[in-house]
Amino acid sequence: MTTHRIAVLAGDGIGPEIMVEARKVLDAVSERFGFELECKAYPVGGAAIDAHGEPLPPATLAGCEAADAILFGSVGGPKWENLPPNEQPERGSLLPLRKHFNLFCNLRPARIHPGLEHLSPLRADIAEQGMDLLVVRELTGDIYFGSPRGREGEGEQENAFDTMRYSRFEIRRIARMAFEGARKRRKKVVSVDKANVLATSMLWREEVVKIAEDYPDVTLEHIYIDNATMQLLRRPYDFDVMLCGNLFGDICSDEAAMITGSMGLLPSASLNESGFGMYEPAGGSAPDIAGKGIANPVAQILSASLMLRHSLGESVAADAIDAAVSQALADGCLTGELTGPNQTALSTAQMGDAIVQRIQQGE
Numbered sequence: 001m002t003t004h005r006i007a008v009l010a011g012d013g014i015g016p017e018i019m020v021e022a023r024k025v026l027d028a029v030s031e032r033f034g035f036e037l038e039c040k041a042y043p044v045g046g047a048a049i050d051a052h053g054e055p056l057p058p059a060t061l062a063g064c065e066a067a068d069a070i071l072f073g074s075v076g077g078p079k080w081e082n083l084p085p086n087e088q089p090e091r092g093s094l095l096p097l098r099k100h101f102n103l104f105c106n107l108r109p110a111r112i113h114p115g116l117e118h119l120s121p122l123r124a125d126i127a128e129q130g131m132d133l134l135v136v137r138e139l140t141g142d143i144y145f146g147s148p149r150g151r152e153g154e155g156e157q158e159n160a161f162d163t164m165r166y167s168r169f170e171i172r173r174i175a176r177m178a179f180e181g182a183r184k185r186r187k188k189v190v191s192v193d194k195a196n197v198l199a200t201s202m203l204w205r206e207e208v209v210k211i212a213e214d215y216p217d218v219t220l221e222h223i224y225i226d227n228a229t230m231q232l233l234r235r236p237y238d239f240d241v242m243l244c245g246n247l248f249g250d251i252c253s254d255e256a257a258m259i260t261g262s263m264g265l266l267p268s269a270s271l272n273e274s275g276f277g278m279y280e281p282a283g284g285s286a287p288d289i290a291g292k293g294i295a296n297p298v299a300q301i302l303s304a305s306l307m308l309r310h311s312l313g314e315s316v317a318a319d320a321i322d323a324a325v326s327q328a329l330a331d332g333c334l335t336g337e338l339t340g341p342n343q344t345a346l347s348t349a350q351m352g353d354a355i356v357q358r359i360q361q362g363e
């Protein structure tokens with residue numbers, strides 16, 4: 001029997017709550033499809049600061065290195081916000097993990113589930129036309145990692161600065177991923193930039209146009225980030241692949257998530273050139289609902305599905321998870337952030353159970 005080794009990094013806030021549900025779902029598919037999962041849990045983020053004094057302990061990194069894939073929850077929260085920047089959960093664990101494993105390609109598929117158009121906050125006549133898009137977000141460059149960054153001066157003169165920086169190489173490799181992705185979809189790439197202002201965006205356009213020449217079957221459009229956020233609300237159904245730098249992709253993916261109804265529905269895959277990946281919900285630790293057992297586990301569960309598909313070669317099991325999630329949602333199984341005033345909301349655990357049940361029934 002094939003054995004896959006998974007490093008499980010649940011993290012903070014709702015992370016551990018929704019990770020329990022993802023693990024139930026993984027157990028259900030490994031049982032049904034006959035493969036072994038060796039899941040080892042490691043501390044990360046605020047939880048690791050509390051237990052070990054640092055957000056990314058060496059044993060956690062070593063555990064990730066020894067694994068076939070990383071399943072990540074979320075990190076951060078008010079408790080750790082006042083630590084020195086590089087000791088905080090996000091800058092001290094999540095971003096270093098992305099950089100360490102060279103996870104430059106972040107895939108965030110967002111879809112209004114057919115029949116669930118009413119969950120979208122958009123006007124019905126727009127939501128009814130659906131949305132099925134893939135944000136391809138560059139994840140290891142841009143203003144997140146550019147140097148110099150910091151502060152200088154004093155008093156009123158003190159200033160802070162970050163550097164937005166992209167190399168031709170970085171742009172080309174993420175652009176290729178977007179065009180490859182589009183080939184398997186509706187063959188449309190919209191490249192998001194701010195080329196009317198930013199030097200990085202001008203270089204971005206130059207390189208994206210060059211890569212497009214290798215994909216004559218895929219159409220390419222350019223759109224400025226400000227207009228992109230507007231057009232997403234006006235005609236979300238028109239988008240297929242959105243190719244974005246790190247910062248613009250961060251923004252567009254939260255917006256796309258909300259168009260589907262909830263941040264708790266959007267999974268993500270972060271991949272390097274050899275296919276190794278870290279899989280995590282696009283949303284965060286949701287301190288406003290943490291500890292209440294009401295968070296939506298779907299994004300974490302669909303992230304586990306992406307892991308089976310992209311890193312572990314278990315696409316049949318991934319299909320079964322996706323189908324079970326769609327079926328559960330279509331059957332009206334919804335967590336509290338998605339229900340209306342007269343509807344019953346499922347808890348995090350009940351939502352996980354509803355999905356497990358549908359996997360076991362072979363739906």
Ligand code: NAD
Nearest residue numbers: 074075076077090263264282283284285286289295296337
């Ligand atoms: P957030 O995504 O945690 O929450 C934004 C809103 O979405 C909140 O109202 C929250 O309740 C809701 N939400 C998110 N996930 C949900 C789910 N599964 N079910 C139901 N509702 C859900 O964003 P934030 O409040 O800006 O950030 C909170 C903390 O999380 C910060 O410390 C931030 O840095 C961190 N964060 C971490 C990650 C990560 O680890 N990958 C990602 C984003 C934010």
Ligand code: IPM
Nearest residue numbers: 076090094095250282283284
């Ligand atoms: C995300 C998050 C992270 C990001 C933060 C927590 C560093 O918002 O994964 O979208 O900005 O990339």
Ligand code: MN
Nearest residue numbers: 250251254282
């Ligand atoms: Mn984000």
